[in-house]
Amino acid sequence: MGGLVDFIEFSGGGGFIGHSYFLSDPAVKADLVALIRDRVKAGDPRRQLVEIKRPFWRILDVQQAWR
Template sequence: IGRIAPDVMEETISPQQIESMQRYSPVHFIEYRGSSDQTGHGYFHSSPAVSSDLITLINQGAKPGSTDRPLKAEGTNFWIIEE
C-alpha cells in the first residue's frame, strides 16, 4: 500500500518489468483518483470507495474488477478507483 505518481512509475519501472509483472505476478496496482490529505495517505479513511475496496479485499479476497470490487481496468494489473 502506497502512493506513486504515474510519471514516476514510468521512469522507475521499465516496460519489460511491467510485462513480467503482468504475466507472472499477482501484484495489482490500484490508483485512487480523488482528493487526499497533505501526506497523500488520507484517502484510506476519507474515501468510502477506497475503504470499501480494502475491506472487501481483506475479508473476501476478491480480485480487482470482480463484481465485489468493481474497479476500472487500465491495462493488465492496473486498476482505477474514482471518487
C-alpha cells in the same frame, strides 16, 4: 493465473502526505474491505474497479457513476 501485484489508481484527496485517502472516501474503504476481509481479487464484480490495462486499475468514483 494473475500476477502478484495489482496497482490501484485513486484520484481523490490524500491529505498532506497522501495516506489519509482511505479514511475519507467510501469507495476506497469498500475496496479495502473487499480485498482484506473478503479476499476478492481485482476484476471481480464485487470490487468497484475499472481495468486500465492489467495490472493497472482505477477505483470507480461512485458519485460520478450515478451522473
